[in-house]
């Protein structure tokens with residue numbers, strides 16, 4: 001970080017939080033994409049924005065990243081307002097955008113070097129740094145490969161390696177594993193855990209509840225530009241759901257009409273077009289009660305509550321709708 005020269009003298013600041021947002025709002029004409037959200041992120045935390053497409057997650061990330069000016073509210077990154085101290089704020093950040101924007105004309109290692117030069121980093125720093133990052137991204141043997149020969153997971157890891165070229169204190173990851181297969185996702189999660197262990201603050205958006213549960217110490221559930229809930233994954237599940245859920249499939253017509261016959265079983269019932277969900281702390285007992293009433297679902301499953309259930313409870317909609 002010390003390699004990057006700040007273009008403007010930033011004020012000395014002290015804050016317990018690396019990011020603070022107060023009533024942060026972004027409007028596009030008469031449409032408000034982010035509607036007065038407030039949150040604080042302490043150093044080293046892995047903080048998530050979970051919500052469906054169009055919730056305002058990327059817009060929030062762009063304001064944090066200093067590439068989109070807020071309409072109103074306050075935002076502080078490392079004690080600095082990104083509207084006033086854009087370059088200084090960006091020097092603290094690594095940014096992994098939703099779409100990989102690697103230079104396909106350059107080889108893998110050269111992508112890192114070119115990005116570092118863009119930051120004004122000297123060759124003596126960049127050469128060993130590029131090798132260190134290739135090793136971190138498990139791409140050492142691909143150093144001379146063309147970018148277009150890489151798999152989706154490798155490209156993602158290279159984009160993350162590139163974002164780390166300036167040793168950022170905060171890494172912004174917009175939908176880091178969208179489009180990756182399960183194995184590639186797990187490799188990537190492992191790399192992100194390592195960054196977290198090294199003390200990097202991770203800010204990530206996702207619409208995958210398992211990703212949020214795996215990676216986030218704390219998260220905000222966002223829908224239509226507002227915060228619906230905030231907390232650790234476990235606390236959110238405790239607060240907004242039961243311990244277990246029984247998933248029943250009765251067939252498309254029956255799923256939406258069987259509700260009355262299930263009344264009184266468990267604590268809450270959700271009927272969706274493709275399934276019926278019974279929220280109960282003891283799922284097996286609830287399932288026994290279903291069969292005890294002579295009801296015969298085509299499939300049944302008892303599982304633990306997830307953030308998906310929290311989202312459904314808070315919005316009445318499924319995250320993957």
Ligand SMILES: Nc1ncnc2c1ncn2[C@@H]1O[C@H](COP(=O)(O)OP(=O)(O)OP(=O)(O)O)[C@@H](O)[C@H]1O
Nearest residue numbers: 028031033051052053054055056057058059060175
């Ligand atoms: N430049 C823009 N002009 C007008 N509307 C925009 C612009 N950028 C985003 N929006 C709108 O703002 C809303 C929030 O978009 P945003 O990209 O932040 O959502 P998101 O939660 O990140 O979802 P996704 O995962 O699909 O990117 C959407 O309705 C989107 O169409």
